[in-house]
Amino acid sequence: MAQPARKIVGSTSMEPELSERSREILGLISAGIDSLEPSVIQNMVANLVRLGEVVDEFNRPEMLDLFREVAQTSSNLRSLIAELRELQETGTMTALLEFGRMIQAIKDSLTAGVVTGILQQAVNAVSMLDQMQTLQGDRLVTGMIAAMQEAVRENKDKSPQGVLSLLRQLNNPEARKGLGIFASFLQKLPAQLGFTN
Known part of the structure; x- marks a missing residue:
């Protein structure tokens, strides 16, 4: 029966001396691995390989550029969140949401x-x-x-005129012209509004 390499080589081994606590941890890990079934070990190895592939995928230049871009936009996202919080605290967000609901209700009711x-x-x-x-x-x-x-x-600071004074003003040709236009307008208005008999 072959002896472990440590007993053959002796204490002149290149391995550093381990503390008692480290030996206990290594023993525990070794016992755990020895108790695993081959299918479990195979599954663990497959997961480690997949993890390595994922790390390799993240290490590609395109992914690194994407991570840098996300890091740069984080400050923009922080400022956007701060603005949204301010809108919410001032009640503006509530008003905007109510306005949106009102517009939607109007839109839904339109036939x-x-x-x-x-x-x-x-x-x-x-x-x-x-x-x-x-x-x-x-x-x-x-x-x-x-x-x-x-x-x-013109009439702001004047006292109200009497009827005779108003009638005298009708002798003015400009006043008569304006009254004629106004009288003609009054005659034509009912027909335009469809009030004729």
């Missing part, structure tokens, strides 16, 4: 008829603006506003 009606109103509004532009309606509106502002300034 084809409602959408068609809204689009028709939008088309009518654009058409009316186009007509106003063609007929220089913008000039009419700004002229009316300017005339109203000027009239308010």
Whole structure:
């Protein structure tokens, strides 16, 4: 029967002397390995090989670049989280979520008829603006506003006029011209609104 190499070589071995505690740990590991079945050892070896492959995969230049990029974006993620926390603390996030829910509810309640009606109103509004532009309606509106502002300034500090004083002002050709335009406007308005008999 062959003797262990340690007994043959003697104490001049190259192995360093182990402490009593280290010998106990090595003995325990050795006993554990000896008690394992071959299939378990084979499985452990296969897992170690897979672990080595994973480490090798992570060691590729593309993966290292990806890790560097993730490390650089971590500061951006921290600032984004801080901003989201601030939005939540100020209540802005809640308001935004409620607004989003309201928009979703409106969107869910829209039927084809409602959408068609809204689009028709939008088309009518654009058409009316186009007509106003063609007929220089913008000039009419700004002229009316300017005339109203000027009239308010003129009468701001005056006491109310009597009926006779107002009637005398109607002798002014400009006033009669304005009244004629206004009277003509009043005559044509019911037909445009569909109120004629």
